[in-house]
Amino acid sequence: xxxxxxxxxxxxxxxxxxxxxxxxxxxxxxxxxxxxxxxxxxxxxxxxxxxxxxxxxxxxxxxxxxxxxxxxxxxxxxxxxxxxxxxxxxxxxxxxxxxxxxxxxxxxxxxxxxxxxxxxxxxxxxxxxxxxxxxxxxxxxxxxxxxxxxxxxxxxxxxxxxxxxxxxxxxxxxxxxxxxxxxxxxxxxxxxxxxxxxxxxxxxxxxxxxxxxxxxxxxxxxxxxxxxxxxxxxxxxxxxxxxxxxxxxxxxxxxxxxxxxxxxxxxxxxxx
Numbered sequence: 001x002x003x004x005x006x007x008x009x010x011x012x013x014x015x016x017x018x019x020x021x022x023x024x025x026x027x028x029x030x031x032x033x034x035x036x037x038x039x040x041x042x043x044x045x046x047x048x049x050x051x052x053x054x055x056x057x058x059x060x061x062x063x064x065x066x067x068x069x070x071x072x073x074x075x076x077x078x079x080x081x082x083x084x085x086x087x088x089x090x091x092x093x094x095x096x097x098x099x100x101x102x103x104x105x106x107x108x109x110x111x112x113x114x115x116x117x118x119x120x121x122x123x124x125x126x127x128x129x130x131x132x133x134x135x136x137x138x139x140x141x142x143x144x145x146x147x148x149x150x151x152x153x154x155x156x157x158x159x160x161x162x163x164x165x166x167x168x169x170x171x172x173x174x175x176x177x178x179x180x181x182x183x184x185x186x187x188x189x190x191x192x193x194x195x196x197x198x199x200x201x202x203x204x205x206x207x208x209x210x211x212x213x214x215x216x217x218x219x220x221x222x223x224x225x226x227x228x229x230x231x232x233x234x235x236x237x238x239x240x241x242x243x244x245x246x247x248x249x250x251x252x253x254x255x256x257x258x259x260x261x262x263x264x265x266x267x268x269x270x271x272x
Contacts, residue, residue: 001034001064003225008040010226012203013091013119017041020117020198020254021087028085030108031075031093035061038068049085051078076103080111088118092250095122095178100166105193115259120190121203123180124251125168127243128212133160138172146173186251195255202248205241209233212247
């Protein structure tokens with residue numbers, strides 16, 4: 001748990017929380033998992049609540065950190081009243097609904113106060129992933145045996161061929177785990193939910209390098225909940241990061257719930 005908590009010092013999210021949700025804001029982490037940011041913010045003076053669907057995880061967090069306010073509930077159908085929180089954090093949550101992100105986004109909107117800010121991130125179909133998609137890279141490399149079975153005898157088809165999925169899916173074959181949105185798809189879903197986008201930026205570049213451009217962990221290793229870059233990896237990551245959304249694992253939208261409906265449409269600021 002302490003190793004997980006330490007990632008709050010290095011993942012680049014805390015400065016954004018500090019900037020857009022200054023304490024003592026009343027903050028919700030929707031889909032808080034093991035509660036790392038609930039603990040981190042609580043210890044630094046925020047009025048913070050965690051919402052988590054998995055009862056086993058909730059019990060574990062309550063056992064390790066009994067001082068935290070952890071609520072058992074669904075990020076798409078929470079027990080909170082409307083307009084409750086000054087700020088809401090959603091980290092890698094909205095991509096897990098097969099029907100799309102609309103329902104969890106609507107719940108964030110409902111429970112956020114007018115004028116409140118939310119930090120929402122989700123996996124991005126970045127430039128590297130788009131190229132791999134075009135080349136059928138995963139089907140022809142890591143999932144080669146499944147692709148052979150599909151082509152030879154009509155076995156399970158790749159998820160890209162299944163009409164029930166609205167966006168690019170991960171994994172390539174088998175049970176759905178998550179969507180990976182283009183920047184346009186993500187921004188459109190956010191705006192459709194009624195939010196103003198303050199900033200839209202890439203995040204978790206090192207994670208993206210680890211997952212997409214790291215054969216045999218040539219550039220990045222993952223140890224004790226931390227990514228460790230060697231010198232060539234640092235150079236490659238810095239170079240790729242010059243182009244927004246080139247290889248980042250996730251994208252972050254910093255959004256505001258309008259104080260009035262008439263103020264909902266504002267121009268998106270994209271981080272470069």
